Amino acid sequence: MRCSRAMRKFIHDLTVFRILILVAFAMVFYNEYFCFAWCRLRWASIPTPTRDKSSELRMLLVADPQLVGFRDESPWFGFITRWDCDRYLQSGFQNAFSYVRPDVVVFLGDLLDEGSVAADHHYVTYIDRFKSIFQVPSDVQNVFIHGDNDVGGESFQLKEQALIDRFNKYFTEANHSSNSVVHSKFVDFLKLSFNFGETFAAKMKESVAQMTRESSAPLRVVCNHMGIFVRPPTEYSELIAVARPSMFISAHSHKAAVYHCKECQSILDTKTPSMPSYDSNPRLNITSISDNTVFEFDLNGGRGVIELAVPTCSYRMGVNKIGYGVAILGSGGHLQYAVLWLPSRYPLLYSYLVFVVSVSVLLVLWALVLFFRENGATKLKARLI
Numbered sequence: 001m002r003c004s005r006a007m008r009k010f011i012h013d014l015t016v017f018r019i020l021i022l023v024a025f026a027m028v029f030y031n032e033y034f035c036f037a038w039c040r041l042r043w044a045s046i047p048t049p050t051r052d053k054s055s056e057l058r059m060l061l062v063a064d065p066q067l068v069g070f071r072d073e074s075p076w077f078g079f080i081t082r083w084d085c086d087r088y089l090q091s092g093f094q095n096a097f098s099y100v101r102p103d104v105v106v107f108l109g110d111l112l113d114e115g116s117v118a119a120d121h122h123y124v125t126y127i128d129r130f131k132s133i134f135q136v137p138s139d140v141q142n143v144f145i146h147g148d149n150d151v152g153g154e155s156f157q158l159k160e161q162a163l164i165d166r167f168n169k170y171f172t173e174a175n176h177s178s179n180s181v182v183h184s185k186f187v188d189f190l191k192l193s194f195n196f197g198e199t200f201a202a203k204m205k206e207s208v209a210q211m212t213r214e215s216s217a218p219l220r221v222v223c224n225h226m227g228i229f230v231r232p233p234t235e236y237s238e239l240i241a242v243a244r245p246s247m248f249i250s251a252h253s254h255k256a257a258v259y260h261c262k263e264c265q266s267i268l269d270t271k272t273p274s275m276p277s278y279d280s281n282p283r284l285n286i287t288s289i290s291d292n293t294v295f296e297f298d299l300n301g302g303r304g305v306i307e308l309a310v311p312t313c314s315y316r317m318g319v320n321k322i323g324y325g326v327a328i329l330g331s332g333g334h335l336q337y338a339v340l341w342l343p344s345r346y347p348l349l350y351s352y353l354v355f356v357v358s359v360s361v362l363l364v365l366w367a368l369v370l371f372f373r374e375n376g377a378t379k380l381k382a383r384l385i
Contacts, residue, residue: 031351036095039343043341046326056329057329058101058104059327060102060106062093062105062310062325063252063310063325064108066317067133089314092323099326100324100326100340104184105140107144109150109225110225111130112126113316116157117157120166142173144171146167147225147252181211186219189222190222190243192222192224194226195226205242211243219299219333221245221246225251226250227259227307227309229259229307236264240267246333247297247308254319256288256289258286258306259306260304261283261285261306263283264304265305293338294338296335311325321341326339
């Protein structure tokens with residue numbers, strides 16, 4: 001009789017244990033793998049690469065990954081937060097890269113969270129982590145833009161040439177002699193460094209003019225970490241007059257949007273770059289993006305200038321919508337743009353916490369039940385004796 005009860009108890013305990021193990025495995029599988037696959041099934045439908053690869057340029061746009069550093073993380077749990085953030089970035093990038101099959105990967109700045117304050121020995125470890133996360137084949141081009149977290153330039157930290165030189169030392173585009181212009185097929189990428197608070201003064205104007213002189217491709221994409229059309233019209237109007245872009249691509253806000261300035265077409269139509277005069281500010285059409293819509297534009301259609309604001313790909317930036325941008329540009333100027341949204345990470349981390357706390361409570365209750373049951377049996381046996 002006692003053996004039968006003990007056996008039933010053992011089977012019961014084993015069944016509960018197995019259920020907990022299955023739940024744990026299912027949770028890990030969903031949180032780390034299936035959620036990415038589920039998001040991928042709902043991504044915007046984009047055309048597959050054409051046989052004539054010279055007629056289109058496929059771009060994967062990476063904004064604000066901000067690899068977590070050492071200084072601002074807990075000394076006790078920093079290794080966990082860094083590991084989890086790195087895994088999330090790597091999983092998202094691998095899925096986006098295989099989905100897009102890009103010709104060019106454009107990194108739009110704030111690549112490192114502590115890039116502007118890191119000591120050299122820490123900086124080298126960040127570079128190694130970055131390369132292990134964002135693994136780009138040698139036949140795919142890179143475009144690296146630095147942000148304020150990389151070289152300074154926001155709040156009380158000024159942009160420093162030494163930090164810019166360090167960034168350029170480690171983040172370089174292969175087979176490109178210029179640090180400012182990257183050529184790919186029929187597109188020239190102009191790498192701008194125009195932060196908030198800076199004015200489009202003579203030095204900046206000459207730098208952009210030099211990039212324009214180096215650019216010879218039919219289409220010109222100006223990349224800047226901080227947004228362009230969120231500035232005063234006098235600033236971006238003069239920038240358009242000098243750079244004469246086909247479009248802008250930016251990041252920094254951590255949110256996805258498309259800015260369309262139709263009235264800016266008058267700047268492009270002028271035969272000589274000149275500052276236009278407006279009786280009022282140019283009107284901007286601003287479209288926030290939160291779904292899988294594919295936006296289409298004709299960059300050579302004479303309908304103004306657009307700016308693609310790319311969302312952050314890191315869950316540490318305080319926004320719920322996280323993703324990568326994909327832009328497919330045809331040689332004739334036809335552009336398709338969409339955002340590949342990723343799963344929100346914090347609810348998944350909370351599910352781990354709830355599971356661990358729940359199991360811990362169950363184990364404590366189970367231990368108490370066994371304790372009181374054993375204690376009660378001992379007392380009863382003593383009374384019988």
